[in-house]
Amino acid sequence: MNVRLYLWQRATAAVMAPLVVVHIAVIFYATRHGMSAADILSRTRGSIAWAAFYGLFVSAVSIHASIGVRNVLSEWTPLNERSVDACAVFFGLVLAVLGLRAVAAVVLP
């Protein structure tokens, strides 16, 4: 892993640490009486705060996870560096697109 990727990996980890704590709290809160779509969407639809929170979370995790997957592929598979980079970029883009689509699905009124 080069220095630039290392810094992105650590910076996104630092950004996500408090977000993960809040997300775990949300998971516990959301499951207090069993989870229902109506319950979830009533909290999230039209909420700029949740849109910003999960938008930031998805952006950070897309970068963080793609660099992590790159490290694993580079160290545990025989793939050459170009293929590893291509896989990591593809995975990061898939996460970003699906993640932002999921945020839109739950916050758009």
Place this chain on the structure above:
Amino acid sequence: MIGRAAKHRDSALWIAAMVHRVSGLALAIFLPLHFLALGLALESEARLESFLRWSDQPLVKAAEIALVFLFTAHLLGGLRILVIENFDWRDGQKQLATLAAALSAIVAFAFLVRVF
């Protein structure tokens, strides 16, 4: 020879590093599925509700409990790495790694009690 080469794998810190990597990999595999599930709300609230009722199965709940454990373990393992890299070295890293595993198990157990 093999025994000597693999001796480091008995170390709590080697296990902690492996748990961090494997939990990260598991979360990376889970995330696209998680996002696709939430994306069902784009079709309709009923479509998301139907998926959530499917996820009431005990096996799915067991998988969710495992994910909560891995999520917490990855968070705590990551915090330990950030602290090691950015602050003065502190002894007792093996104890901290063990504490992280114990805390993750407690959070996962609390989730188990909540969903079953």
